[in-house]
Amino acid sequence: MFARVTMTSTSASAEQAEDPTRVLQERVLPAARQLPGFKGVLSLMDRQTGKLLSVTLWESEQAMRDSEEASNRIRQDAVKAMGAGTPTVERYEVVLDERA
Numbered sequence: 001m002f003a004r005v006t007m008t009s010t011s012a013s014a015e016q017a018e019d020p021t022r023v024l025q026e027r028v029l030p031a032a033r034q035l036p037g038f039k040g041v042l043s044l045m046d047r048q049t050g051k052l053l054s055v056t057l058w059e060s061e062q063a064m065r066d067s068e069e070a071s072n073r074i075r076q077d078a079v080k081a082m083g084a085g086t087p088t089v090e091r092y093e094v095v096l097d098e099r100a
Contacts, residue, residue: 001039001094002064003055006075008087010050018081020045020052027081031074032056037063052084057094064091 010020024043032038039057046052056071058064079087 001097002058002061003092003094004058004064004071005090005092006054006056006087007089008052008079008082008084010045010052010082010084018083020082020084023078023081024054028054028074028078032071035063035067035070037067050084052082061093 024041029041032041037059039059041054041056043052043054058067075087075089078084
């Protein structure tokens with residue numbers, strides 16, 4: 001399994017910015033579910049600092065790579081809707097996956 005990690009910061013003062021939770025639930029998740037090889041997502045937010053980290057999981061490195069273009073579009077739409085800063089994106093191999 002492979003993971004794409006996206007980090008950004010939202011701005012509480014951004015005019016007309018949408019709630020990050022709502023953007024993730026209503027825009028990002030439905031779009032990601034349509035991508036071949038998508039296995040899940042975990043998003044973390046520190047509401048005091050506005051820091052947001054999302055980890056998308058992919059069944060293979062190839063599936064992750066094949067989703068790059070679509071993921072870039074989804075990410076840019078979400079960042080714009082949330083009034084967030086320029087995201088940083090990193091890719092990893094998942095070496096341990098233990099979920100309760």
